[in-house]
Amino acid sequence: xxxxxxxxxxSIRLSDLTIYVVLIxxxxxxxxxxxxxxxxxxxxxxxxxxxxLIFASAAQGMVILISSIDLATGSVVSLVxxxxxxxxGRGSFVAICLAILAGIAMGLIAGLITTxxxxxxxxxxxxxxxxWAGLALYVLPTPxxxxxxxxxxxxxxxxxxxxLVGMILLWQWFSRTKQGKxxxxxxANENAAYMSGVPILKTRLLVFAISGLLLAxxxxxxxxxxxxxxxxxxxxxxxxxIAAAVLGGIHFKGGSGSIVGAIAxxxxxxxxxxxxxxxxxxxxxQGVVYGLLLILALSLSRLTGDRKAxxxxxxxxxMSI
Amino acid sequence: MTQTSxxxxxxxxxxSEGPASKWRLALNPVVLAYGAVLLLAAVGGIxxxxxxxxxxxxxxxxxxxxxxxxxxxxxxxxxTGGIDLSVAGVLTFAQVMTPFWIDGQSGRWPLIIVILGxxxxxxxxxxxxxxxxxxxxxxxxxxxxxxxxxAVLILTNGSSTGGPPKFLVTTMTRQGALSGLLLMxxxxxxxxxxxxxxxxxxxxxxxxxxxxxxARLAGLRSGTAILGTYCFSAVTAAMAGIALAGYTGSxxxxxxxxxxxxxxxxxxxxxxxxxxxxxxxxxxxxxxLILTVLEAILIVLNIAAAGRQIAEGLAILIILIAYARERxxxx
Numbered sequence: 001x002x003x004x005x006x007x008x009x010x011s012i013r014l015s016d017l018t019i020y021v022v023l024i025x026x027x028x029x030x031x032x033x034x035x036x037x038x039x040x041x042x043x044x045x046x047x048x049x050x051x052x053l054i055f056a057s058a059a060q061g062m063v064i065l066i067s068s069i070d071l072a073t074g075s076v077v078s079l080v081x082x083x084x085x086x087x088x089g090r091g092s093f094v095a096i097c098l099a100i101l102a103g104i105a106m107g108l109i110a111g112l113i114t115t116x117x118x119x120x121x122x123x124x125x126x127x128x129x130x131x132w133a134g135l136a137l138y139v140l141p142t143p144x145x146x147x148x149x150x151x152x153x154x155x156x157x158x159x160x161x162x163x164l165v166g167m168i169l170l171w172q173w174f175s176r177t178k179q180g181k182x183x184x185x186x187x188a189n190e191n192a193a194y195m196s197g198v199p200i201l202k203t204r205l206l207v208f209a210i211s212g213l214l215l216a217x218x219x220x221x222x223x224x225x226x227x228x229x230x231x232x233x234x235x236x237x238x239x240x241x242i243a244a245a246v247l248g249g250i251h252f253k254g255g256s257g258s259i260v261g262a263i264a265x266x267x268x269x270x271x272x273x274x275x276x277x278x279x280x281x282x283x284x285x286q287g288v289v290y291g292l293l294l295i296l297a298l299s300l301s302r303l304t305g306d307r308k309a310x311x312x313x314x315x316x317x318x319m320s321i
Numbered sequence: 322m323t324q325t326s327x328x329x330x331x332x333x334x335x336x337s338e339g340p341a342s343k344w345r346l347a348l349n350p351v352v353l354a355y356g357a358v359l360l361l362a363a364v365g366g367i368x369x370x371x372x373x374x375x376x377x378x379x380x381x382x383x384x385x386x387x388x389x390x391x392x393x394x395x396x397x398x399x400x401t402g403g404i405d406l407s408v409a410g411v412l413t414f415a416q417v418m419t420p421f422w423i424d425g426q427s428g429r430w431p432l433i434i435v436i437l438g439x440x441x442x443x444x445x446x447x448x449x450x451x452x453x454x455x456x457x458x459x460x461x462x463x464x465x466x467x468x469x470x471x472a473v474l475i476l477t478n479g480s481s482t483g484g485p486p487k488f489l490v491t492t493m494t495r496q497g498a499l500s501g502l503l504l505m506x507x508x509x510x511x512x513x514x515x516x517x518x519x520x521x522x523x524x525x526x527x528x529x530x531x532x533x534x535x536a537r538l539a540g541l542r543s544g545t546a547i548l549g550t551y552c553f554s555a556v557t558a559a560m561a562g563i564a565l566a567g568y569t570g571s572x573x574x575x576x577x578x579x580x581x582x583x584x585x586x587x588x589x590x591x592x593x594x595x596x597x598x599x600x601x602x603x604x605x606x607x608x609x610l611i612l613t614v615l616e617a618i619l620i621v622l623n624i625a626a627a628g629r630q631i632a633e634g635l636a637i638l639i640i641l642i643a644y645a646r647e648r649x650x651x652x
Contacts, residue, residue: 132634134633282478291464295464
């Protein structure tokens with residue numbers, strides 16, 4: 001049996017820390033603009049509204065780590081969101097279970113199409129996105145409320161924080177398992193991973209299934225924050241999740257980075273919205289700040305430490321038999 | 322059709338040799354794509370007798386023209402191995418700002434040139450990010466697109482007012498064989514074909530797309546190729562936006578997004594590899610026609626928007642399975 005030793009999961013590079021510096025800076029800016037910001041209740045609230053993007057960015061991060069990409073993120077979230085709202089009448093338990101199963105199934109379909117049929121992910125998930133968006137529109141043509149009150153309190157109080165802590169712990173565990181290392185190996189060089197006996201199909205399907213599960217959770221938290229269903233509810237999440245994952249230091253070509261970074265990236269995007277709101281500037285400026293930050297963060301990491309990083313990436317994963 | 326096959330075999334040299342070349346020619350994506358257009362048109366003709374009437378054909382081609390113009394620029398970007406997500410922002414920018422700035426006064430036509438100039442600048446920014454800062458094309462154009470979309474909202478304060486100049490409206494809404502939209506698509510197509518397949522710029526684009534590293538080692542100055550590519554894409558997106566402004570008569574902030582994914586889809590189902598280095602602009606024209614005719618068929622069948630989206634997604638998937646598969650890992 002081949003044993004893999006990768007540095008991907010827990011090596012710390014200076015450029016990986018950038019996102020946390022930006023995160024802390026944004027927290028300080030927010031506190032200066034609005035002293036109440038730092039109060040726990042407000043922080044929980046900010047986290048709660050960011051939960052859909054946090055889950056979606058984690059899902060996107062998993063897929064980018066294996067050097068793939070998911071352009072169907074937003075449509076999957078929309079479809080699960082409308083499924084929950086239409087099924088809630090048949091019992092909350094059934095609705096939530098079916099929603100999660102639907103998310104996993106959609107992830108598996110994307111995994112099968114890109115792995116077994118070998119279609120390029122960028123275009124295959126684009127086509128899938130059209131299918132899922134059409135289904136969402138079919139299930140629920142117009143926005144509708146009607147989720148029970150308890151559903152809307154799922155993310156109340158300190159719960160978002162505990163969910164976040166749970167996610168980070170689960171990731172720390174998963175990235176150290178055999179499957180986690182296989183995932184990094186595929187992302188760094190799929191051919192080399194195949195030659196070394198990494199089960200490509202199984203690992204890729206696992207990653208896509210986890211990503212689908214995370215998207216279902218994103219949809220559930222979106223349903224909880226909005227209290228209803230909308231066939232277009234997730235649309236913005238596709239591009240935002242890619243931005244968050246890449247801002248968070250996940251290498252666009254796969255094989256390096258951490259989901260914790262993607263989560264930080266998602267929180268950064270949420271905090272930018274806050275800053276723009278507090279400064280009293282028109283909400284339109286949000287897009288400008290977010291676009292410029294994306295370009296700036298990436299070009300900075302390229303200009304500072306990338307040559308070394310690329311070199312290191314070429315050595316990774318180191319394998320020993 | 323014969324012209325299509327000869328150009329296709331020129332682009333992929335190995336097609337002209339070997340005993341199996343005839344079969345491989347038949348399986349050429351560009352040929353397949355035009356076959357799919359004819360098949361879809363035949364299906365449409367069977368479903369509705371008026372489908373192939375000249376009036377309806379021209380209406381379809383006019384509707385496809387806007388997508389065709391955006392997809393022309395997208396083709397060259399994808400051949401370099403990149404992707405341009407900022408076309409949505411640029412198209413919206415041109416479509417909203419043309420009526421906003423011109424405000425129905427034909428005397429202000431130079432503003433159209435200003436808008437094209439701004440598009441050129443946006444393309445240059447994209448190219449700068451991709452070739453100098455070495456940001457992934459997808460991320461660079463995503464960021465630039467976000468900035469432009471926001472800038473349009475800031476400039477107009479969120480409400481699209483004004484109107485396009487009269488001459489633009491009359492040219493773009495004219496129907497039939499000599500409609501402004503169709504003529505524009507034809508001109509853009511000829512320019513794109515010559516640029517991509519008959520010029521040294523095009524050869525640079527293919528070389529860079531096949532392998533950026535090899536191209537650099539061979540002494541190609543890829544910077545100019547990238548600059549030209551992204552500027553061309555931004556300008557075609559802006560042209561599509563200006564044409565649409567004349568066609569629809571007023572600005573629409575969401576219009577660019579409706580063309581973004583079809584523009585990529587048209588390029589890829591036309592047989593251009595999303596990985597770059599391989600492709601043919603003639604295929605993109607077929608891709609645009611496939612998407613347009615398919616949409617028209619679904620409308621004839623009275624299928625609601627939801628069903629159309631599902632069918633289009635599945636159709637693209639099936640076409641991709643036919644010829645856009647990557648090589649096996651083992652090879």
